[in-house]
Amino acid sequence: MSVVRVFCLLLALGPAWASAESRFPQPQFDSGHVVPQAAHPPSSLEHVPPLADTLALVLALAVAALLVHRVRSRRWLLVFTAGCLLWFGFLKRGCVCPVGVVQNVAEAVWAGGGLAWPVAALFALPLLAALLGGRLFCAAVCPLGAVQELVIIRPLRVPRALDAVLRLVPLAVLAFGTVLAVNGAGYWICRTDPFVGLFRCSAPLPMLLAGMAVVLLGMVVARPYCRYFCPYGVLLEVCARLAWRRVEITGSTCVNCRLCVGVCPVGAVAAPREALNEAARSRQFGHFLRILAVMPLLVAGGAGAGWLAGAALARAHPQVALAARLAAQGPATAAEAEAEGPAEAEAAPEIQAFRRSGRDRAEVASLSAALVLSFRRGSAWAGACIGLVVALRLLGLTRLSALSVHEADRVRCVACGRCFPACPKNRRPTA
Amino acid sequence: MEQGDRRMTRRAAAAWLLRAGTGALVAALAGRAASRPAPGRGVWQIDPRKCIQCGRCETECVLQPSAVKCVHGYAMCGYCKLCFGYFLPDAARLDEAAENQTCPTGAIRRKFIEDPYFEYSIEEGLCTGCGLCVKGCTNFGNGSLYLQVRHDRCVNCNACRIAEACPAQAFTRVSAASPYLLKETLS
Numbered sequence: 001m002s003v004v005r006v007f008c009l010l011l012a013l014g015p016a017w018a019s020a021e022s023r024f025p026q027p028q029f030d031s032g033h034v035v036p037q038a039a040h041p042p043s044s045l046e047h048v049p050p051l052a053d054t055l056a057l058v059l060a061l062a063v064a065a066l067l068v069h070r071v072r073s074r075r076w077l078l079v080f081t082a083g084c085l086l087w088f089g090f091l092k093r094g095c096v097c098p099v100g101v102v103q104n105v106a107e108a109v110w111a112g113g114g115l116a117w118p119v120a121a122l123f124a125l126p127l128l129a130a131l132l133g134g135r136l137f138c139a140a141v142c143p144l145g146a147v148q149e150l151v152i153i154r155p156l157r158v159p160r161a162l163d164a165v166l167r168l169v170p171l172a173v174l175a176f177g178t179v180l181a182v183n184g185a186g187y188w189i190c191r192t193d194p195f196v197g198l199f200r201c202s203a204p205l206p207m208l209l210a211g212m213a214v215v216l217l218g219m220v221v222a223r224p225y226c227r228y229f230c231p232y233g234v235l236l237e238v239c240a241r242l243a244w245r246r247v248e249i250t251g252s253t254c255v256n257c258r259l260c261v262g263v264c265p266v267g268a269v270a271a272p273r274e275a276l277n278e279a280a281r282s283r284q285f286g287h288f289l290r291i292l293a294v295m296p297l298l299v300a301g302g303a304g305a306g307w308l309a310g311a312a313l314a315r316a317h318p319q320v321a322l323a324a325r326l327a328a329q330g331p332a333t334a335a336e337a338e339a340e341g342p343a344e345a346e347a348a349p350e351i352q353a354f355r356r357s358g359r360d361r362a363e364v365a366s367l368s369a370a371l372v373l374s375f376r377r378g379s380a381w382a383g384a385c386i387g388l389v390v391a392l393r394l395l396g397l398t399r400l401s402a403l404s405v406h407e408a409d410r411v412r413c414v415a416c417g418r419c420f421p422a423c424p425k426n427r428r429p430t431a
Numbered sequence: 432m433e434q435g436d437r438r439m440t441r442r443a444a445a446a447w448l449l450r451a452g453t454g455a456l457v458a459a460l461a462g463r464a465a466s467r468p469a470p471g472r473g474v475w476q477i478d479p480r481k482c483i484q485c486g487r488c489e490t491e492c493v494l495q496p497s498a499v500k501c502v503h504g505y506a507m508c509g510y511c512k513l514c515f516g517y518f519l520p521d522a523a524r525l526d527e528a529a530e531n532q533t534c535p536t537g538a539i540r541r542k543f544i545e546d547p548y549f550e551y552s553i554e555e556g557l558c559t560g561c562g563l564c565v566k567g568c569t570n571f572g573n574g575s576l577y578l579q580v581r582h583d584r585c586v587n588c589n590a591c592r593i594a595e596a597c598p599a600q601a602f603t604r605v606s607a608a609s610p611y612l613l614k615e616t617l618s
Contacts (some may be wrong), residue, residue, distance in 0.1 A: 024509025031545045035505045041583035043474050050471070075609040096472070096589040104589065107463045113467030124461035154589055188589030189516050192550075200586055239457070240451045285432060318579045318600065349485035353599035 007162065050118035057068050057141070058121065060084055061129040064136040067417070069245055072314040072426070074417040081140040081149055083319060089143030094199035098122050098137070099144065099232040100190045102174065103181035110182045126232075130239035134247050138236060139415035147195050148223040149416060155222035155265035164393070166228040171389055175382035176313060183374055184316040189231055222265030225412065237411045247408040248408070248409035249419045252424050254405035260419035261406065268412035269419065275402035288398040291391060306383020310376030314368075316376070322350050323368030326361055442547070473604035475591045479577035479614040484562035484569065488578055491596040499560035499593065500585040501538070501553050504615035507575035510548035516568035516576045517541055518553055533564050553582065561577035577614045 026035070067077045088094065096104075101123045108115035126137035138145045158166070177189040190196075194211040197203020217224045226233055249260045249269065276284060280350045314320045325348065325429070347355075354364070408419070420426055477488070488499035492510065513525060517539050522531035529537060538557035542550045553576075560578060568576040594602030605612065 023571075024511055026508065027510055027548050028505070029545060029548065033544050033548075033550075035508075036550075038503050038505060040579070040611045040613070041581060043582040043585075043587075043607045093586050095586065100589045105460060108464035109460055113463060113465065114469050115464040115577075116469045117465040119472060120461040120465035123464070124457050129459045131457075186595040190588065190590035191592075192594075196588075197493065200493060203618045204491075204493060204495070204592075207493070220444075239453060242446065242453055244447075244450060318598075329602070349483060349487070349598035352485070353483045353609055356599070391527050 005072040006010065022278070051115065054118050054121045054125070056087070059127055060088070060141045061125060061136055064140045064415075065129065065133045066162065066245060068136060068139055068415045072248075072251065072340055072420045074421050075139055077415075077417040078149075081146045084141050085143050085150070088141065089195075089199045094143050094193075094196045095190075096122065097128050097143070097193075099142075099230060100187060100193065101234070102232055103177060103187045103189055106178040107181045107184075115343065127170065127235055127239045130236045131242060133245045134240045134243045134410060135233075135236050135414050139417070142226075143199065144193070144195050144221065144230070145226050145414065147198065147215065148218045148225060151218045152222045152265050153219040157219050157267060158221060168386065168390065169228050170231055170234045171386055172382075173229060174234045175385055176379060177231055179313065179378035179382050180316055183314075183317060183371065183378060185314075185375075189318065192229070194225055221260070223414065224232070226265060227412075238396060239412050240413075243410055246410050247413050247415045249406060249408055250423045253425065255425060256406060257424060258406065259422045259424065263418045265416065265418065266412055266414055268409045270403060270407050270409045270412070273403045274406060276400055281400055284398045284400055288323035291394045291398065295388075295391040295395075298391045299384050300387070302383035302385070302387025302390070303380045306379040306381070306386075307376050309383070310379040311372055313379050314372045314375035317371050318350075319364065320368045320371050320375075322354060323364050325350055326354070326364060446548040456564050471607055473586070473611045474582060474587050474607050475580050475585060475594060475602055476605045476610060476612050477578050477580060478601045478603055478612050479574075479579070480617060481599045482562075482565070482578055483599045483601075484578070485598050486561055486563075487543060487596045487598070489559050489561040491593045493588060493592050494545065494586065496558075497560040497593075498580055498586070499578050500555050500558040500581045500584075501560065501562070501564055501576055502579045502613075503551060503553050503576065504575045504613060505550075506615040507573050508551065509573050509575075510544060510550060511572060512547040512549055514541075514549065514551055514568070515571035516564035518567075520567075533567050535559070535561065539564060551576075574614065579611055579613075580609045 063080060064077075067073060067080055083169055088097075096119060104115055104119055105123045108120075126141070129136045140146070173189065173192070177187075180186065180188045192210075194207070194214040197207040198211055214225050256272060258271075260273065315324065329351070438565075442500060457583075489497050492498055516531060518525060518531055519533050524531060532539070536557045536559055538559075539556045540552045540554055542552070544550050562578050563574045565578055569576055591602055
């Protein structure tokens with residue numbers, strides 16, 4: 001029990017380890033014992049040149065482009081997808097990946113630099129590839145996409161309205177994930193990665209369960225993470241919309257047999273639409289004008305909602321959380337601080353760390369207030385962006401142009417290649 | 432016909448302009464992010480001066496068991512017979528029996544050197560990174576036991592889970608060339 005008393009006494013004195021070095025000076029050994037040195041294994045990262053990783057990505061994107069646009073073979077794409085899953089997923093352990101790098105880039109752009117160039121290249125290369133040849137990264141290179149691609153069994157058609165609503169989720173993840181990363185509240189997008197535990201063959205239970213849920217859902221809803229969560233997909237979609245070469249379903253001319261519509265798991269085949277007659281055109285134009293009129297409202301509404309949500313978002317920041325804890329504890333007087341000594345062991349680790357750091361409560365509170373304001377501003381911008389995209393997507397519904405054949409929707413198509421063998425015009429006549 | 436062709440080329444030119452603009456934007460973002468270049472991504476490490484041994488290193492790591500282990504800075508060790516990292520505060524006897532040991536997995540080896548000195552070493556295969564021994568040694572001893580991310584195990588996540596859960600913000604990125612913050616060499 002005397003040890004316990006010593007324990008309490010030492011805690012009351014304060015756990016200042018700076019003075020601890022002299023507590024028990026190291027003995028001079030009569031036996032000539034030599035004090036050993038602990039061995040520390042070096043970081044394996046030193047041995048991997050970053051250039052090789054960047055080149056591997058460039059090569060993978062080039063091969064994907066070749067398979068999608070020149071070879072046009074579903075089978076080879078599948079083989080290549082499996083290969084990329086092995087290399088980028090299981091061998092490279094799936095981290096760091098372009099989906100998460102969005103946050104590093106946002107943080108570094110905000111801070112004015114400081115990111116290693118291979119990481120920045122990881123962000124830029126798939127986007128540049130999407131500008132040239134569509135979502136080639138999604139097609140075969142991304143290990144997250146590959147896992148989901150390989151488990152598609154019987155994809156259901158997602159109703160259009162539900163699809164339109166769910167497609168706002170990735171946008172929100174991107175916008176708010178960026179706000180969190182830029183404000184120093186950690187990389188929330190990385191925390192929601194469903195498969196990185198699979199690649200490491202080790203994961204905490206929630207991550208494992210989330211991964212299993214995505215795989216199970218992915219059997220009936222094709223690529224649920226890609227379509228309805230992936231924040232990098234939003235950027236890829238923007239670039240793929242402007243792609244130089246779109247994914248061509250047929251090698252010759254479309255005969256509108258609709259076979260490709262049936263095999264497309266992500267609902268990315270645009271069906272032919274009639275040219276509108278004069279009355280319908282003027283009605284569409286009316287819709288267009290009305291949406292244009294409410295556009296400022298949508299943007300302002302998004303910004304307002306973002307401002308309100310900002311305070312809740314800010315709680316993800318450790319300093320804001322600490323300030324909230326301290327405030328919940330009530331005001332501390334000097335006498336109370338004295339009395340807090342023995343209670344040290346029961347206090348939350350955050351409070352213990354705060355006490356040990358010797359910081360002032362007021363300092364934490366003012367820092368927290370500044371952070372909350374910064375979060376509010378950021379999330380107001382994020383909300384405004386979401387409002388703007390919602391308005392733009394509504395405007396996109398009022399298009400007038402006609403379409404006479406079936407073609408791949410540039411935005412939704414992930415270039416999985418299922419339509420290549422399905423199209424009868426692609427089959428070579430057998431002898 | 433001719434007019435149609437000309438309209439198509441105009442459209443194509445506008446598309447190329449947009450494409451080039453977007454490409455330039457992407458390149459500019461990446462370029463700005465990589466300006467003021469960092470020597471490398473670096474690797475995660477615990478600053479032992481900030482660590483408060485809350486125990487989350489054991490539970491929060493994406494690897495099970497955790498990539499964080501206890502290391503022993505022998506140069507700081509007092510070779511105590513009554514080691515507060517090794518023995519529980521209410522240990523009945525100062526021997527190797529499990530009920531007397533702080534370490535829940537018995538990962539600390541105790542070796543007699545000469546009276547009254549003992550040497551303590553960590554069996555890393557058994558260590559779970561819970562930090563109980565570190566707490567004892569830091570509070571009552573010289574603090575020669577401390578937690579470090581072991582780089583033969585760490586997979587260097589983009590966002591370290593422990594770093595995000597650490598109440599003392601003791602996790603930092605350090606250069607991959609010297610990936611440890613050894614307490615005996617820190618001032």
